């Protein structure tokens with residue numbers, strides 16, 4: 165079956181392979197030992213696997229493109245080879261520690277889509293607090309708006325239910341609700357809710373160090389990583405512009421590119437695409453699952469990306485960059501503009 169898929173993907177490639185691919189990652193970490201939650205390991209790639217991905221594109225003679233170069237290719241239509249652009253969302257410090265040396269070795273550019281609240285230590289990395297609780301505590305209980313929640317964490321089902329419910333409560337909270345909910349759920353377990361942020365997020369000093377290398381682009385990813393579609397337009401604009409302005413202030417350079425938090429149609433649609441354009445970004449990236457096509461020159465604020473951890477290894481990457489799996493997911497459409 166896989167051999168058949170591979171052959172079919174050679175047929176789809178000329179039409180659905182597009183002119184290039186933007187890849188999405190989060191963290192680079194050595195293989196972890198011990199128990200972990202799948203929601204979080206899905207955000208990770210090892211330095212060895214990252215190297216394999218780079219070699220995959222070298223073997224296929226792709227051009228490695230910075231986001232400025234992606235914009236140039238789309239704006240001018242001039243390029244000889246398909247391109248691959250690497251992007252890392254949020255701003256984890258391990259991208260500098262374990263990812264950067266790999267990119268340096270191959271002279272490959274990459275971008276960090278930075279939440280300014282990461283180095284500003286204003287974002288609670290609740291998904292790591294939650295992981296620790298789920299793996300080490302026998303139970304979790306809290307009360308929200310008069311509703312009691314209780315989960316027995318000694319069984320895998322109980323832990324999964326707790327993970328699902330807490331993620332739902334936190335991810336779709338309004339900024340006002342979020343503070344209350346984080347306090348109610350996590351403060352019984354942690355004195356300092358920002359403990360994981362200090363531990364895992366890039367500091368401004370690290371961001372300055374990394375951006376001194378021309379291989380690295382720092383782009384914006386809002387101030388606090390709220391689902392933008394859930395905010396009123398004024399607040400959404402403040403989130404987008406606030407993140408951009410903080411980075412520009414710290415780095416003394418213009419931020420030209422943007423990535424939507426979460427980036428699926430639930431969190432970023434036409435209103436957000438228009439906002440990103442009005443805020444002056446040259447490009448903005450979603451998590452719509454597709455390659456980039458020439459027609460994206462008219463949709464520079466709705467660029468698709470392939471999330472590497474969801475592809476199932478290099479054979480899955482091959483099916484995606486050849487447009488086989490992406491065309492099935494998108495029901496034959498090439499450009500997803502809403």
Ligand SMILES: [Zn+2]
Nearest residue numbers: 253254425426
């Ligand atoms: Zn993000």
